[in-house]
Every structure is written in structure tokens, then in C-alpha cells.
Amino acid sequence: MTGFAALPVAEDGGQNDDVHLVGVSKIQGPRWLQLPIITIGLLGVQVLWSIEMSYGTPYLLSLGLTKSAVAMVFLAGPISGLVVQPLIGVLADNSRSRFGRRRPYMLIGVLICTSAMLLLGFTRPFATIFTSSGSTANDILTIWLAVLAIFGIDFSINAVQAVDRALLVDTLPPSEQPDGNAWAARMLGVGSVAGYFIGNVDMTKVFPFLGNTELEVLSVVGSLLLIASHVATAVNVKEKVVVSSQAQKKGLLNEMKEIWVNAKSLPSTIFQICLIQFFAWLGWFPLLFNTTEFIAELYKRAHPELTAEIALEEGARLGSRAMFYNAILSLVASIFLPFFVAEATSRRSMQETLSTVPPNIWIRWFNKLKVHLASLWAASHMIFAVCMLATFFYSGVFGATLFTTLSGFSWAVTQWAPFALLADAILSDQGDEDASSILLDDTRSRRISQAGSEMQDPERQFLVGNDDGDEHPEDEVHSFRSSASMDEDRNRPKPEYGSLMQNDSARMSHLDVHGVGGSGSHLEVGALDHNKPRDGNLAAKAGIILGIHNVFIVIPQFIITGISSIIFAITGAGETPELPLPSGNSTVSGLVTREGISPSGGGPNSYAYIFRLGGISAIVAFVLTVKLARHLKHTA
Template identity: 25%
Template sequence: MSEKKLLTSKPELNFWQIWNMCFGFLGIQFGFALQNSNVSRIFQTLGADYGNMAILWVAAPITGLIVQPIIGYLSDNTWNKFGRRRPYFLIGAIAASLSLFIMPNSPTLWMAAGMLWIMDASINISMEPFRAFVGDMLPKKQRATGYAMQSFFIGVGAVVASSLPWIMTNWFNVSNVASPGELPDSVKFAFYAGGIVFLLAVLWTVYSTKEYSPEQLKAFEQYQQQTATIEQSPRSTSAFFKGGIAWLLFGAVVTSIIAFNIERLDKNLFILSGGFIFFGICQLIAGLLIQKGKNQHGFAQVMIDLFAMPQTMKQLALVQFFSWFPFFAMWTYTTAAITAHHYASSDVTSKAYNEGADWVGVLFSTYNLTSIIAAICIPLIVKQFNLRIAHMINLFLGGAGFISFIFIKDPTFLVIAMIGVGFAWASILSIPYAILANALPADKMGLYMGIFNFFIVLPQILAASILGFLITKVFDNQPIYALVVGGVSMLIAGVLTLRVREPE
């Protein structure tokens, strides 16, 4: 291939090149899976009250909300001898690996809480540039394959890492018991193994995959006439001030209503009203920066681009919002739902409850294992239809799976429902990013991928805020309805997919 060809046309990569560039995601998912499956155990061991667990669940997505757009903006504007995205892969991997070693040895609750924030921030530093990396490295027709490969590694990492404490106990005879206030060695060694895998997997991608320079990427876009453009004018200073004041006042009113009716409402609703206030403050800060002529300030740029999203991204944002709400509902309420609805027990000391709780672990493994298979099937479905229709089909499968939980009586057959959920999960982690990457300007790929994360975090915050209220006040303390609400939300996401304007 001639030098001119290399500089003007982004070449297709072979299977192993795509494998290498996505392999780091295996390590990233090891970190997330260990965090998600063990953080409650760590906090409870150190004396956390179970009633505060919702706040702990929200801490992680809020960290991503803050970190991802910052890292996206920085990686868009970085180029040194290590590359554009790879420096952030490496920095995040080193920090996350150290955090994974420290977290299970936290002596106090406050230290463990601090380590959770540090660990989640570190994982996000590595993860966000990986999303933009696929858009940088692959031509448009291979991006669905690239993101599906990431989904494959997410599934593998989730299955293995979530099982690591069990593997340590049953395969390597590591102790699964410990003194009060301490974690067993099985959990500690699982975190140590996760830290090593995280670093080595990311190092493999850093070593094996070389990046295109910003100049090459610009040449690719211009030569192939694929340059995406921002379709609307930047938001004015006055609009930021007006919007900021409106959201601030709205949040204050909602907070007052919750405070005066706290006995009839739920304290977690303060998370929602606090989010309104926070969004208002962010707009006011952006307005002040722009007024002072600091439009290129990183924070101002994030806020400006948030309101200037390409039309395809706005349409996908709604799809993502309704797609992620069900998963937070599932992660939070499946155990309570299955044990109460299918095993007729809410007594945590009963045999029926613990049998149901154990079966939930099997169901979670089922959807993660299914996502591995689905990640292999998704490129084939896309070829048969297109990105948009393939995503709609998978979301409908997931929505039907969630809703079927209330109708299936024999818990054994819930495995079938989880197969649908697994296809939706793999699709959510791949197809929206493939569509989005094709609609974004190359010089802002990282920033917009970070902003896109808002629409993953916001539904999780909303779910943490309102699901408790809905279950206790509307659905008569029947947590199975959290999964039904999630299923309806996913069906809505599937319908909204039809509105997405997929770039040619």
C-alpha cells in the first residue's frame, strides 16, 4: 500500500488487530466487575448501614459523570510520543491497579468510601478513551465490529471477575472467612488478581496498537468526505444564565416539596432535586466563563458542546436514557424481587430466601454469558439489517425479558428471560457507539463520547431516586414491579430507536 494511500484512506484492520486494540477492555471490566460485585460486601463488613447502600450505588456513576467528559476533552487535545488516547489508558490502568490492591485492605469505612471514588475515577480514565479509540482507528463499516468486540471482552471480564472470590475458595483453597471487620482472603486475592489483569490487559493494547496522529485522522475524514459537523450555533451567554437560573429555582422548589413531605415521600428523591440544582449551577458557571471570553476553557467547552450535540446524538441520548434505566433497576432490585415473588420469602435467614439469592447469581451469570454470544452475533445481525434495526430488535428482546419476570412462575425458566436481557446488554454496549462514532467530528470524538456518558449516568441517578418511592408507595412493597417498569422503559427505548437518523 502506497504512502499516499495510507495518509488518505483509513485502512480496514484484520481480526487480530481489532482484538488487540480492544483487549484492554478485558482489564477494565475486571475492575468494574470486582467493584460492582464486592463493594457492598466491603462496606457492610466495615459497618455500613444497609439503608445507605443506594447512595453508594450512585457514587460510581456520578464519578463517571464528572470524569469522562474531562478525560474526553483532554484526550482530544493530546498528542505526544505515547499517542493520543494511550497515555490515558496507561495512567488510568496504573491508578486503578493500585486502587484494586488497596481497596480490600481499607481499615475503616471512610477510607473504603474514598477508595471507591478513586478506583471508579481511575477506571473511567482508562475506559472513556477506549470508546473514542474505536472511532479513531476503524473505518465506519468496521466500527460495529469494534464495539461488539469490546462487548465480548466486557462479557468475559464480567463472568470471570465476578466469580473470582468463588474461584479462589473452590479452586485454590483460599479462606472465605475472616474476623469481624475484615475481608476474607478470597476477596483480597481476587482484587489482587484483578489489579494485575487490569494492568497487563491495558499494557497489551498500548504495546500492540499504534495510533493515527490528529493530522492523519483529519486527512482521512476530509479525503473520504466524512467530516461530521455541529449542526447548530453555540448557546448564547444569556441562554446559559436563563437556563441556569430556571434549573436552580426548579431544583430549589422540588427540594422544598420533598423536605415538607418527607414522611410521605422518599429521602432518595433529594438525589434528583440535587441534580436539578447542580445542572443549574453548571450552566451559570459556563455563562460566566463565556462572558469573560474563556470559551476554550475545558468546562465551558463541555457545556457548549452539550447543548450543540449533533442531531443523531440527541436521538441516541434518549434511547440510551431509557435503555440504562432497566439495568440499574435490575442490579438493585433483582434479589429482592426474585426472593419475594418466586420464592415467597423476604426473611434473609430463611432457606427459601438464600436459595433465591443464589439463583439470582446464576441469572446474572446467564445474561453476562449470553452477552458474549450476542457480541459475536451482533455484526451478523447488522449486516442483515442495519445498526438501527439491529439495536431495536435487541432492545425488544431485553424489554420482553424484563417484563416476563412477573409472569414466569417457575424460577428455572427465568434463564430464558435473561437470554433476552443478555442480547440487549451486548447491544447497548456496542451499537449506539458505532452509530454515534459515525456522526461525530474526529477532533471531538473523545469529548462527545464523554458527554454521551451523561445519558448512562442520569437514568441510574433517576432510578436510585424514584424506584424506592414507586415500590413502597405505588406498588405496595412488591419489588418485582421495578423489573416490569424497567422492561417498559426498554421497550420505549426500542421504539425511540426508529427515530434515530443513522449516518450513511
């Protein structure tokens, strides 16, 4: 049997909510495989993103584009993050596909992304189909197709990642969100490490039948991995389905207006998380953009006997290696940290295991080693701030490598904690009723007042759907059952009943769907707790909220790019040789080049200034996160 997750309930303003869900959300397969299955798509996203970062820029430069033109092309990345994720979020939230809200957009985005990636890898052969090889027309068409491919990849991969994150929020209950997002961080870590690994392998020798160049082979491998990972998720994850007779089609302007309205009315906890992300990413982008060039310049200054070209090439290799160490530590931290977080289900499982293994001293020590997720996030900001501000104390490659590696701990938490906290805030802020329940009148049990003549308010009960996994929940929308024992109803004063109906679970309520709002309807429309402002169920808006959250991450990218350009212009004394591309598939080195912020004469001092600004910003994030942790502990 299935039930409505939300039924049209009158808002304070008299308007009905458009999003009504039926069915159940669940992950099929054995328990141990469920979290990897729902997050494996992010592994494919990370690998494909790494390929674009590392090979997109040098490929465009090889086609004859200037560095400034390439920087303009790669503005598609932050622009798509600023626009596409919120837009896809609101579109998916209101999607009425019978396959679910997220999966259709996910699969369409994957197809567009793989098509664009294959176009980037095989741009020249594809252009040769329409123009003569070696001609000017062929060169021009190749450039335009490559630019189109970059735009296609950036816009579609942002859409896919937005849907991947929203599906995680939709499917997992609040208790599973820390572990689910920890698995998401692990998949991103595996993808990052895999990106570095395959960059050091001659893929044309391993897969000679897939292409003649490294980019051609990697575009095929990355595309196949992206498709396979998301097909695995789509097949094994079941979603609730939107059923709405009152929702109207909205134009693009109305969709953008809805994004703006929701951004202005974010609940306090969610807004705090977004604000923390804003300051945190003001610190992270300098590390992601500048680490490789920073270490290369440090190496060059430490070896003045070497030519500039050789010194910078070796320094770039050392910078790439530092980020590889960062990725390794990040992956290891994402695996083990959830066992020390109080909210994580994996910790409770470990406690049960240790309690059965003598001596009991292990469980006593383990119980002491626990921390609130928000507190761990705050600690990660402080560690990251120390790593960034350490530029005051070192001036060599070893120091830079050490603190870049240590920042991998904070990176693991950044890829996990805010998303878990955000998901918990979304799923918890739903008023007094559960997301999978509706409020009903009890038509069989009423309390008689002591006067004997006046009926008290009828008991309010909740309707819950079961988890039988119906493939077509629409077929049974007229069959429901309810229980008064829902967890969310614990704090509501319970009316006293006679002995006949003392068993709460035996009292049944009936719903006349066609009578909603009409006379004689058993549904108490608008019978909500009006003392608490209503948001229209935040769980139904997970996509748009995650998109707004991404805006707070993307905006610092524009800010730090502008600040970096100003600092480089002020401190730069002359031209330095162009930094060569490292031999490895370095995501970070690709970021450095693609953003077009390579300095003209900006040496270690220039980078150090930017790093220190990032450290100060991380301290602000630390203070805000401490306040958030106190608030969450107080309201828990």
C-alpha cells in the same frame, strides 16, 4: 511520508480549529489479532469492576459502616460517570503528548485504578503501618482508606473506559466500527462470565501467596489483568499526534463550558442515539439493580415452609444463576450477531468464504439473513420490553429466570450497536473533506473559460498521509502529496482538462506550511463547502462526544433510583430480612446492594412495577430507534 489529518481552516466565525493531527492511526500485528488487541482493555475493566461491585459493599459493611453510609460512598460511581468521562474526553481530545491523545490518559488511569484497587484489598494492613492494630485509630483510618479507595476506583475506571472507547473510534475506519464494537461487547461479556466464574473459586487456595482473604487475592489478580490488557493495547496501537501552535491552556471552568457547548450543538443523529440510550437505560437499570432480589423474593414466597433467611439465601443463589445465564447468552450473541449485520466487515468475509464452498444454497440463505445495525438495535429494545413486561404473566422463579436469560440477547446488542452507530456518526459528519485530508489549490491545472480570458475556480484537491507508520511524524510536516481521487470528492463536479493532465493522479499540489493564510500560499484557507454547517471536525472531538453520550446513560441511574425508592416506600408493608450476599462473584448482586435501594417490605409486586416501567421505557426506545433506522437507511 506523513501528512496533516487536519490543518488550520477558517471557520465561519473566523476562528481556527485548535486540534491539528499528524501521523497515522493503526494497529500493529496480524490482521486477525488487531480487533482483539484494541478491545482487550475492556475485559480488564469489566473484571475489576465486577470485583468492586461484589466485594466492595460487604467489605465496607464489615468495617462498621451503615447501609445508608455505604450507599452514599457508592454514589461515586454515577457521579464519576456524569463528570469524569466528559471531562477526560475533552482533555484527551486536546492533549498534545507525543505518545498520542488517548494512551497517556489510559495508562495513567490504569495506574491510579490499580493503586486504588490494591488499597481496597489491603486496607487493614496498610492502615496498620501507621496505627496500632486493633486500636480505634486503626479502625477509623481503615474506613477512610477504604472509602478513598472506592472513590479512586470509580473515578479512574470511568476515565479508563472512556479512553478505551475513544481510542476505538480514533483508530478504526467507519467500515470497521461495527466489528470493533462487537469485539468490545465480546470482551465485556468474557469479563462478566469470568467474574461469575472466579467468584465460585476459592482464590486463596489457588493463589495463597497473593493474600490471606478473597478480596486481597482478587485485587491483585484484577489489577494485574487490567495492567496487562492495557499495556498490550498501548504497545500495539499507534495514534495520530496533536500539533497545535494556537491552542491555549484551558482552566477547569472553560473545559466544563466546552462540554456544555458541544452538548447543545450535537448533530441530529448523535443526539438521537443519546436520547435512545436515555430511555433504554431507564429500563436496564431496574434489571441490573433488582433481578437478584426479585428472584429471591419469588422463591421465598413459593416456599413459605422455609425460614426467611434460608429462603432468601437460596433465592439469591438462583438470582445470581439467572444473571450468569444472561451473561452466557450475551456473550454468544456478541460472537454471532455481527455475521448478520449488513455493515459488518465480518459478514462480508463470511460471504466470501461461503461463496467458495458448495452448494451455493448456503450463500443464498446467508444473503437473505441480514439486517441493518440500527434495525437490530430496535429489535433488541422490543425483545427487552417483552422480557420486562412479562411480569404480568409469571409469578415464579422459572419465568423470571427465563426472561432474565432472554434479555441477554438485548444486552449484547446494547453493549455494541449504539457505540458502533455513534462512531460511524462521528466519523461520517466531517463535511466534504476526509478527516485525514486538507484542501489544496491545484497550481498546475486550471480550466480556461470558453471566453479564453477568465480563469475558473482552481481544482480542489486533497492531501492524504500514507500509512508507513512513521514514529515521528513531526519531522516531515513539510513533505506532502495529494490526489484528486478521494472517495469523499466523488460528488464534486470535475473540471475538464486537456490531454496533458488527464491523469488525475499525476497532478501534484504543493503546500507552503509557513505561508498558510499569507499571500502566495497554495492552501486555499476557508475553501470549504459553506452550504453545510461546520463543526470543526467531529472526529477530533470523539472523546468529548462519547463522554456526553455517557451522561445520557448515567442520568437514568439517578432517576430510577429515586423512582424505586418511592415505589418501595408506597408498596412496602413491613420489614423483610436482609438479603444475604450470594456466594458467587455476582456483579448484579453487588449493584443491588451498593445502590442502597433494597426495599423495606418491597416484594415481587414492587419489583414488578419497576420492571414494567422499564418495559414501557424500552418501548419508547424502540420507537425512537425505528425512526433512527429509517433516517440512516434514507441517508445511506
